[in-house]
Amino acid sequence: xxxxIDPFLDNxxxxxxxxxxxxxxxxxxxxxxxxxxxxxxxxxxxxxxxxLPGIAAALLIxxxxxxxAAAGALAMIGGVTLITSRSRxxxxxxxxxxxxxxxxxxxxxxxxxxxxxGDLVTILFGQVLGTSVGSLVIQVIATAVVVVxxxxxxxxxxxxxxxxxxxxxxxxPSRRYHAIMLLLVALTxxxxxxxxxxxxxxxxxxxxxxxxxxxxxxVSTMMLIACVVGALSCYVGLLxxxxxxxxxxxxxVLVATCVFFVVFVSVSWREARRAAxxxxxxxxxx
Amino acid sequence: xxDAVVASxxxxxxxxxxxxxxxxxxxxxxxxxxxVGTNGSGKSTLLRTIVGLLRPVSGSLRxxxxxxxxxxxRVAYLAQSRASSFILPLRAIDVVRMARFPHLxxxxxxxxxxxxxxxxxxxxxxxxxxxxxxxRSLSGGQRQRVYLAQVLxxxxxxxxxxxxxxxxxxxxxxxxxxxxxxxxHRGAALVTATHDIRxxxxxxxxxxxxxxxxxxxxGDEVLTPDRLMETFGILIRDRHxxxxxxxxxxxxxxxxxxxxxxxDPDSD
Numbered sequence: 296x297x298x299x300i301d302p303f304l305d306n307x308x309x310x311x312x313x314x315x316x317x318x319x320x321x322x323x324x325x326x327x328x329x330x331x332x333x334x335x336x337x338x339x340x341x342x343x344x345x346x347l348p349g350i351a352a353a354l355l356i357x358x359x360x361x362x363x364a365a366a367g368a369l370a371m372i373g374g375v376t377l378i379t380s381r382s383r384x385x386x387x388x389x390x391x392x393x394x395x396x397x398x399x400x401x402x403x404x405x406x407x408x409x410x411x412x413g414d415l416v417t418i419l420f421g422q423v424l425g426t427s428v429g430s431l432v433i434q435v436i437a438t439a440v441v442v443v444x445x446x447x448x449x450x451x452x453x454x455x456x457x458x459x460x461x462x463x464x465x466x467x468p469s470r471r472y473h474a475i476m477l478l479l480v481a482l483t484x485x486x487x488x489x490x491x492x493x494x495x496x497x498x499x500x501x502x503x504x505x506x507x508x509x510x511x512x513x514v515s516t517m518m519l520i521a522c523v524v525g526a527l528s529c530y531v532g533l534l535x536x537x538x539x540x541x542x543x544x545x546x547x548v549l550v551a552t553c554v555f556f557v558v559f560v561s562v563s564w565r566e567a568r569r570a571a572x573x574x575x576x577x578x579x580x581x
Numbered sequence: 582x583x584d585a586v587v588a589s590x591x592x593x594x595x596x597x598x599x600x601x602x603x604x605x606x607x608x609x610x611x612x613x614x615x616x617v618g619t620n621g622s623g624k625s626t627l628l629r630t631i632v633g634l635l636r637p638v639s640g641s642l643r644x645x646x647x648x649x650x651x652x653x654x655r656v657a658y659l660a661q662s663r664a665s666s667f668i669l670p671l672r673a674i675d676v677v678r679m680a681r682f683p684h685l686x687x688x689x690x691x692x693x694x695x696x697x698x699x700x701x702x703x704x705x706x707x708x709x710x711x712x713x714x715x716x717r718s719l720s721g722g723q724r725q726r727v728y729l730a731q732v733l734x735x736x737x738x739x740x741x742x743x744x745x746x747x748x749x750x751x752x753x754x755x756x757x758x759x760x761x762x763x764x765x766h767r768g769a770a771l772v773t774a775t776h777d778i779r780x781x782x783x784x785x786x787x788x789x790x791x792x793x794x795x796x797x798x799x800g801d802e803v804l805t806p807d808r809l810m811e812t813f814g815i816l817i818r819d820r821h822x823x824x825x826x827x828x829x830x831x832x833x834x835x836x837x838x839x840x841x842x843x844x845d846p847d848s849d
Binding site for chain 1: 632633634650653654656658660663664668669670671672675676679682683685686687688713715
């Protein structure tokens with residue numbers, strides 16, 4: 296058992312990294328489930344890019360990065376909402392340009408001050424092995440908020456994923472709950488940037504939840520599978536990073552996406568075989 | 582008792598695009614109204630206005646004595662299609678359970694009574710064996726039965742159905758007719774948008790729409806060949822033994838209104 300547990304017992308930074316990773320996984324699984332079900336991946340992407348200039352600007356004027364991340368996330372949600380509500384044309388071009396300009400703005404702000412040019416990599420890809428106790432506390436709080444709010448909104452969120460109009464008809468205004476959902480995505484992205492970085496958090500949002508979607512028949516099961524996949528990916532990723540000297544956050548995300556592709560291929564293969572075995576005529580219900 | 586739906590001088594549609602003008606109709610409790618017309622004639626728009634998804638363009642509309650959308654617990658609505666993505670992991674029973682959400686709100690747990698209504702609705706539509714089946718594995722007709730079971734589990738006072746028999750097989754159709762006759766008997770009001778003339782003729786009232794009100798009244802008075810011709814521009818008389826006396830209507834593709842006779846069983 297030594298090589299699988301000792302790194303976490305012998306090194307405080309490894310233990311903190313594991314805790315941070317598991318917390319990020321839980322928040323990302325809950326939020327990612329709805330991101331995947333509602334096809335909000337582009338919002339997650341937008342936030343991942345949008346927080347960068349916020350963080351950079353905050354660091355430039357001496358504020359905590361997380362404050363800038365929050366401001367950037369809110370600005371991005373506002374921008375995307377404005378574009379999608381105003382334009383009846385395909386808005387992905389405009390939104391794509393919005394992402395890229397935010398990313399470019401972030402890089403420009405970072406390059407303006409040569410004192411923290413090195414921090415750009417940290418912002419984009421996180422520094423999971425440098426997780427402090429303070430940021431762990433913030434993550435505990437944020438994860439708790441995400442879980443509790445998603446629990447309270449379980450019914451409207453389910454209706455929203457099924458059909459937003461059905462949510463409206465059932466007396467749960469779809470705009471209100473959509474906004475709450477976006478705020479949860481923003482909160483998750485903002486607090487995860489220190490662990491996996493603003494670019495890689497996108498992977499933790501999508502990969503475990505998508506794996507859950509392939510395997511589950513219920514939304515709650517999907518979330519549970521996502522949590523397990525996410526947490527295991529953190530553990531395996533950190534071990535790989537420890538023994539092979541790889542970047543921590545990136546290893547975690549890489550493991551999670553590998554799990555997704557392995558499950559994806561095996562599920563497709565199983566379904567193809569089942570379809571081949573099933574008689575074409577006279578197949579019964581189910 | 583308050584009427585289920587009262588519309589007077591009602592215009593429906595979207596800002597700058599009125600679909601139907603001047604609708605005057607009253608649906609009492611425990612009575613039924615069929616909306617008949619082509620695609621784009623305003624049937625769905627009227628249902629969506631009654632349920633509160635669209636605002637009336639002008640005129641007045643009272644639903645169960647209140648503004649549309651004010652009583653989600655008392656109104657059940659079957660949409661023509663759903664926005665849900667194909668990957669949504671849901672079992673049939675989860676879909677039917679959604680009918681209880683307006684009653685439960687955010688907090689309350691489903692009671693034994695809620696579960697009994699869900700189970701009973703699934704039995705009524707003959708999908709109790711599919712309860713644990715993932716929705717994405719169901720056929721179109723099975724899915725429609727599940728959605729109809731959802732409407733039944735709602736126990737609504739006003740039921741709005743948009744093309745409810747789409748994709749149903751003969752057994753499903755029979756169950757559907759009996760189930761909603763039962764809902765009327767229970768005291769609910771029923772408003773159904775349909776292409777099925779044979780079904781519509783059984784309703785207490787029929788509203789014939791073609792982006793305007795063509796006629797409103799009892800089915801046998803409203804659904805005359807002349808009026809149907811005016812509404813649809815095409816009339817298919819099906820003489821197949823099983824559908825004897827049944828009119829089916831279709832969209833006119835081009836050219837003049839026409840009557841088509843099909844399926845004479847003696848000729849083949």
